[in-house]
Amino acid sequence: MxxxxxxxxxxxxxxxxxxxxxxxxxxxxxxxxxxxxxxxxxxxxxxxxxxxxxxxxxxxxxxxxxxxxxxxxxxxxxxxxxxxxxxxxxxxxxxxxxxxxxxxxxxxxxxxxxxxxxxxxxxxxxxxxxxxxxxxxxxxxxxxxxxxxxxxxxxxxxxxxxxxxxxxxxxxxxxxxxxxxxxxxxxxxxxxxxxxxxxxxxxxxxxxxxxxxxRPWELLEANEWKLADLDRRIDGDVSEDATLEGAVVVEDGATVEPGVVIEGPALIREGASVGPNAYVRGATLIEPDAEVGHAVEIKNSVISRGTSVSHLSYVGDSVLGRDVNLGAGTNVANLRHDDADIRFTVKGERVSTGRRKFGVVAGDGVKTGINTSLTPGLKLETGATTRPGETVERDR
Ligand code: TTP
CATH class of the missing domain: 3.90.550.10 (Spore Coat Polysaccharide Biosynthesis Protein SpsA; Chain A)
Known part of the structure; x- marks a missing residue:
């Protein structure tokens, strides 16, 4: 057929x-x-x-x-x-x-x-x-x-x-x-x-x-599903001082530096680099040529091709598009204090994601200034920027 x-x-x-x-x-x-x-x-x-x-x-x-x-x-x-x-x-x-x-x-x-x-x-x-x-x-x-x-x-x-x-x-x-x-x-x-x-x-x-x-959180759910199906495979360049637990895939041409801990399921694609001293967990996808640097924690997220989260950051339950650059100390909040489901703007309307934990969605080319704080359910349009030290609570 x-x-x-x-x-x-x-x-x-x-x-x-x-x-x-x-x-x-x-x-x-x-x-x-x-x-x-x-x-x-x-x-x-x-x-x-x-x-x-x-x-x-x-x-x-x-x-x-x-x-x-x-x-x-x-x-x-x-x-x-x-x-x-x-x-x-x-x-x-x-x-x-x-x-x-x-x-x-x-x-x-x-x-x-x-x-x-x-x-x-x-x-x-x-x-x-x-x-x-x-x-x-x-x-x-x-x-x-x-x-x-x-x-x-x-x-x-x-x-x-x-x-x-x-x-x-x-x-x-x-x-x-x-x-x-x-x-x-x-x-x-x-x-x-x-x-x-x-x-x-x-x-x-x-x-x-x-x-x-x-919708963007369904892309996360899709990755949660399909990353869980992967079998452990380490083909890339992984430091002896890194700890890889569970179903972790490091593709040929990817680098994992000393002090890194990765808890699977996680997929580190060709040309991506992680560390030193980074923590990757949950169902996380690090796309080709993306960089996750020193003292960065990434949880349950998609980090697209060419994106850099280079220093001292936390990114949880988020999707970062291509060629995004998060300034040092940029942190993403993914949980509300009242524990309510996170809402997100879809075609101009705020809708529930049905998720207690959801971080941000950043379009291609987004750049954040150092020490930017991003609140749950935030949408940053293609090319959006933030100033150093900003707390961003509304889509931009
Ligand atoms: P939809 O999810 O209805 O449409 P979409 O994918 O364009 O998304 P959105 O509503 O956010 O704009 O489409 C269901 C499937 O059908 C999807 O695989 C895309 C496909 N599709 C076409 O190929 N041609 C069409 O004209 C439409 C409406 C959908």
């Missing part, structure tokens, strides 16, 4: 991280987010991958090329992000026979994608506590049952099975992709799913684990 992977979205909720790097290419452990989806499809036996690209799509094409893991990869360009059905429709000329569609920004448990391909026509679902925030499947309730409908954000959900954005469609669905725009003005894949459900016996495939990576 061919697998269409949707990777043309703008990722507006992921800003500022998605401004120069398109969301599908943001780092999740040792590869871009979308590569986890493509890997799941290949592991399930996809015979060809069709990647739908749009916003900054060339970086996706450069990563995968014409062939990836021995499987042919082709590309369909979606000019305007007019919705998920429109995205699959852009790939129409590549399709014949039954085909799968996967969201390029979702992490799936691999075994379920296997079952999805085998059960075609089928829809992946995840059991959730509050289904009314999702597209919800109705089923006929017999055994694993059969899907009888799909409703967007229903007030009175018929099941707790949320649509998880992974589908195996019969060949006929290729002709049903041109659906009218929905109330929110997008051509939605759920309208295609509804027709498949009407015309075919469609199996629900329940996922054990799933993550929709739309």
């Amino acid at each position: 061919k697998a269409v992977v949707l990777a043309a979205g703008q990722g507006t909720r992921m800003r500022p991280l998605s401004e120069s790097v398109p969301k599908p290419m943001l780092p999740v452990a040792d590869r871009p987010l979308v590569a986890h989806t493509v890997d799941a499809a290949i592991d399930a036996g996809a015979e060809e991958i069709v990647l739908v690209i749009g916003y900054e799509g060339e970086t996706v094409r450069d990563y995968f090329g014409p062939e990836y893991r021995g499987v042919s990869v082709s590309y369909a360009l979606q000019d305007e992000q007019a919705g998920t059905a429109d995205a699959v429709n852009a790939a129409r000329d590549h399709l014949e026979g039954p085909f799968a569609v996967l969201n390029g920004d979702n992490l799936y448990d691999r075994a379920a994608i296997d079952r999805l391909f085998d059960a075609c026509p089928a829809v992946c679902a995840i059991e959730v506590a509050e289904p009314s925030n999702y597209g919800v499947l109705s089923t006929d309730g017999s055994g694993e049952g059969c899907v009888t409908g799909i409703t967007e954000k229903p007030d009175d959900p018929p099941t707790n099975l949320a649509n998880a954005g992974a589908y195996a469609f019969p060949a006929a669905a290729r002709e049903w992709l041109d659906v009218p725009a929905s109330e929110r003005g997008e051509h939605e894949i759920t309208d295609v799913v509804a027709r498949v459900i009407d015309e075919y016996e469609t199996t629900p495939i329940t996922l054990e684990r799933w993550l929709d990576v739309g």
Whole structure:
């Protein structure tokens, strides 16, 4: 079966991280987010991958090329992000026979994608506590049952099975992709799913684990998931006076200096340097050419390519974009004194992250002055700066 992977979205909720790097290419452990989806499809036996690209799509094409893991990869360009059905429709000329569609920004448990391909026509679902925030499947309730409908954000959900954005469609669905725009003005894949459900016996495939990576703290959660899957591997240059505990990966070309303690899961990528005397813990990703210097503690964070946290700093539960420079003594607070969930601004609205601990999100090129204090849930836009000694409590 061919697998269409949707990777043309703008990722507006992921800003500022998605401004120069398109969301599908943001780092999740040792590869871009979308590569986890493509890997799941290949592991399930996809015979060809069709990647739908749009916003900054060339970086996706450069990563995968014409062939990836021995499987042919082709590309369909979606000019305007007019919705998920429109995205699959852009790939129409590549399709014949039954085909799968996967969201390029979702992490799936691999075994379920296997079952999805085998059960075609089928829809992946995840059991959730509050289904009314999702597209919800109705089923006929017999055994694993059969899907009888799909409703967007229903007030009175018929099941707790949320649509998880992974589908195996019969060949006929290729002709049903041109659906009218929905109330929110997008051509939605759920309208295609509804027709498949009407015309075919469609199996629900329940996922054990799933993550929709739309907002910056979900990028942290994605890294928590995928870093935990790594096996310990030390290929880089590690001082005898460093202590590496648990599932730590130090890639070839990375340096770990004396006095460093790293508690896994942690991934130190090629060209990165840690130490001397640094402490890295939690699920932490240090990207290529990033520098974590003397007396710096990094916990449960993503430190992107080319970023420096060089001296005397604490960074917890945070995502730092590319080429960020934190001045000496910059500290991040990641916990409120009232223990309430940390809130974050997404498209102009303050929303709960659902996390008790969340630090800051810094866009590419952010520079902080020495002794800057950053409060929980802060967003620093691309290129933002702070003055020495500042306490920053509002997004900038
Ligand atoms: P969304 O998460 O709805 O959109 P997005 O990724 O652009 O993010 P945001 O809402 O923050 O702007 O998209 C779900 C998946 O579908 C994702 O993998 C991107 C893809 N997609 C397209 O390929 N084309 C489209 O027109 C849309 C809307 C989404």
